[in-house]
Amino acid sequence: MTSDELFALLEAHPRTHLVLGRTPLVTAPRMRGALGPETPELYLKLDEETGFGLGGNKVRKLEHELGPTRVDGITHLITTGGPQSNHCRVTAAAAARLGLGCLLVINGDVPDPPTGNALLYEILGAKIRTVMSRAERNPAMEDEAKRIAKAGGQALIVPLGASTSLGALGYVRAAIEIHEQLPMTRDRDVNLFLASSSGGTLAGLMAGFALLDRPDIHLVAVSADVPADDLLDTASDLAVGALARLGQHERELETILPRVDVADDQVGKGYGIPTEASGEALDLFARSEGILVDPVYTAKAAAGMVAAVREGRFPAGDRIVFLHTGGHPALFA
Ligand SMILES: Cc1ncc(COP(=O)(O)O)c(C=O)c1O
Structure with a gap:
């Protein structure tokens, strides 16, 4: 379906406006250079700029939850x-x-x-x-x-993380933004990295890209704490719930969900405990692009993305998007 058709379905779920506007999707040329010549085109979706209460992904989820x-x-x-x-x-x-x-x-x-x-x-x-x-x-x-x-x-x-099928609708909206900011191109996959924990952000993106018919999108969720299988189960259930809220009952829901990989190899010693790779990724974002990630969630997702690029997991023609989900206050904890 088109963005307008999906917006029309979302109309049935009025939100409390908290997000200040569509967040930017920017290129990251200096980081791409720092990661080496084979690095695919690199984009940052700046959801730390959702703009309310110091921003981040919770703002989108709470618009619907509240x-x-x-x-x-x-x-x-x-x-x-x-x-x-x-x-x-x-x-x-x-x-x-x-x-x-x-x-x-x-x-x-x-x-x-x-x-x-x-x-x-x-x-x-x-x-x-x-x-x-x-x-x-x-x-x-x-x-x-x-x-x-x-x-x-x-x-x-309000349940933990506002990660409910209702809260996930906030990330259906984010999927529409990304869909419009990065239209589908023939034969070029989009590998979208995000930090994940209670699963609502991932679920909303799964539901949104399923309805927007984006077979080129490959979601890579990097866990901050939860084992990968549990996280994928939770997010899949929430995605199916979000799709049901949007009236998608008749279709074989599981079969339209996008490709998702969940990784738990960046957790290290545990939730909130930095690893060498997360520290390196935090410095890379800061020093190549002036973008600050947080030590608990986004630095670990960034470490997952950097490792995947270094392993040459994606062809140079692919595109990579890093969804920055916020968390800045942890830098001052
Ligand atoms: C900054 C940040 N990024 C990512 C996440 C993970 O999002 P979710 O709980 O929707 O999986 C959270 C919250 O847990 C967060 O605070």
Whole structure:
């Protein structure tokens, strides 16, 4: 289908406008030069510039997760994440924009004094409840919602990472942007690298490119933490859910999804722990293009892309897109 046809399907899901506009897709000639003469054409899709609450991929997902009908009558947003969660930061910013209270269930100790995203939680006026394990997060959110209801309010619980089939619609919109910014060319694949964790970003792109009929697109998701098979299962389920929301019930959904590879070989010692390759990729982006990636997600995805280029995995005629999903505050954590 065309972009306009897909936009028309998205109309059924009104969003709360938070993204400031279409994000740029730029070439990266100096980085391409630094990676060697065989490097395919290299593009950066700058979603760190979504422009609200310091930007990043969560802004797109929250536009749908916090659509006008979802927040009608709501007094508080509750969500969860780690002490340095980009999702919690943008949810807190969205609560402020919507005039709502915000309660963050944080697993792990928030740094004292607060730094990075934790500092922004405070500046944005969010209240924090700390739990010590991931397993305690959902019960704590339910508990807080009950407490707010008892006091006469009504809370909306935003699931981890806003990675739901509804939130994924934000990345269906991003797929339309990329589709228009980088039209299909005969015999030239587009290898699109992105950082992945809770799977919503990947899911939205899968659904979007499936409907836009882009067999040239090959998605390469680089996990920040989750094992590759689990991540692919989660994202595929969310993609099918997003397609169903867009009325695509009759088709054999799984058969139209684009080519996806999920890699978990850049995780290293674990979530948020830099590796030599991620440090090198972070410096490469900064020093060749003046683009800052974050140490937790995008530097690891960048390391995956650099390794693939160095291994000569893509013919020189291919195109490579790196989706920058944000995360800058982690540089100051
Ligand atoms: C900067 C950044 N990039 C990528 C991701 C991964 O996105 P997703 O959770 O949709 O897989 C996240 C969040 O987890 C993030 O904060």
